[in-house]
Amino acid sequence: MSQRILVIKLSSLGDLFCALPAVRMIKQGLNATIDWVTQAEYVDLVNCFEDVDRVIGFPRRNFLLHAGAYLHELRHERYDQVLDLQGLLKSALLVGRAARAGRRIGPSNPREGARHFYNDIAGPRNTRRHAVDELLDMVRRLGLDLTEPEFPVKFPSCKLKTTRPRVAFVPGSRWEAKNWTVEGFAHVGQGLQAEKNATVYLVGGPADEVLCNGIAEKLDAERTENRAGCDTLIETGSLLREMDLVVSVDSGPMHMAVACGVPVLAVFGATDPRRTGPYGEGNRVIMAPELADDPDLARAYRRRDTIGAWQVDQAEVARNALEMLG
Secondary structure, three states, X not given: OOOEEEEEOOOOHHHHHHOHHHHHHXXXXXXXXXXXXXXXXXXXXXXXXXXXXXEEEEOOOOHHHHHXXXXXXXXXXXXXXXXXXXXXXXXXXXXXXXXXXXXXXXOOOOOOOHHXXXXXXXXXXXXXXXXXXXXXXXXXXXXXXXXXXXXXXXXXXXXXXXXXXXXXXXXXXXXXXXXXXXXXXXXXXXXHHHHHOOEEEEOOOHHHHHHHHHHHOOXXXXXXXXXXXXXXXXXXXXXXXXXXXXXXXXXXXXHHHHHXXXXXXXXXXXXXXXXXXXXXXXXXXXXXXXXXXXXXXXXXXXHOOOOOHHHOOHHHHHHHHHHHHO
């Protein structure tokens, strides 16, 4: 007998993609109809997730102004179960409790007192594993079998005129300690263009334009396309799908590339790749030497002024990029 399930995953960009394997297993295991609540700016993106039947936008900005319309849409259906994969007070209270549902299950790592609004918790807290694996606790709690993790997302076709190999650089993030240097990316790009005749695409939002411009200035203009600030999230997904390699810092587009099945070479600073690195086989992570010796230091954001991705060696990244392109 099929069920109607409400999935709550509001943000962030990378976290949305990390939830896809769990949602796939739940949909198939329960023969379920999946509704998904996400922040309004991600509605179009989540509509590209193949297992989602209906997307509801959560009005994070000006909530009181839009609360009436949002609650009307949320309460349009009655759900067999609400699965909160976010685990924050706003997701538990303003979405989970507000929805009409028979059962509400929270994630293994609920925060801000969210656990008080659930009927059940997916499993014991264990944050020393990848976010994808943590979300699979919800599959286990529902009594379903784990299958091979999949990232079912379909972006529109993007036909590029450039020749292969194509490499995307994702140099920007929201944390300074996660960002690598302009010189580092430029060094890797110069090597790829000289030895592989690669076309380099620079990917980022409007906030990354200065960073991407600095890298573009150091590369061969005829084999470089700077897309910073030019593409929507869906257009970015379509672009990444056409790449042969993505070199990225810890960012949302890095997880997007993984979902597209593109090999990722990730440069990590003050975050733990065991938790948020590119998921699955065929990807590589290079960390600052001090963090590689003791990954637990990567959790110490308070040290972001002294430890960061900028310490990663340019030559090591360039060597790995050349190897991954083969």
